[in-house]
Amino acid sequence: MPAELTDKFKRSLRGQAHRLKPVVQIGKEGLTDSVVAAVDSALLTHELIKVKLNQNSLEDKNDVAAALSERLEALLVQRIGKTIILYRERPPEE
Numbered sequence: 001m002p003a004e005l006t007d008k009f010k011r012s013l014r015g016q017a018h019r020l021k022p023v024v025q026i027g028k029e030g031l032t033d034s035v036v037a038a039v040d041s042a043l044l045t046h047e048l049i050k051v052k053l054n055q056n057s058l059e060d061k062n063d064v065a066a067a068l069s070e071r072l073e074a075l076l077v078q079r080i081g082k083t084i085i086l087y088r089e090r091p092p093e094e
Helices: 007-018 033-046 061-071
Strands: 024-026 048-053 075-080 083-087
Touching (some): 007 075, 033 048, 033 061, 061 075, 061 083
Parallel strands (some): 024 048
Antiparallel strands (some): 048 083
16 A cells, blocks of 8 residues: 555545545544444445544544544545545455
8 A cells, every 4th residue: 555645546535535424423432442443444344434523522633533544554535624534445355
């Protein structure tokens, strides 16, 4: 997986993500291990996902985006408001 996304590929991913609905929502409990596991599972299934921070979340949206991309080795495609778009290529099947 490339460490950085090219602008063309990033635009393509943003276009694909436009129609997606958030698959994981982060509430007042914040970024717990179970939330990270849910995002990891969603990335394994979908490669490209949206994560939404609810209004009652006390976490900083930039910190959450950085922490998720770092902990899950996913690439941050975009952050719009309280919505984070992440991409991680599926590992090849054996």
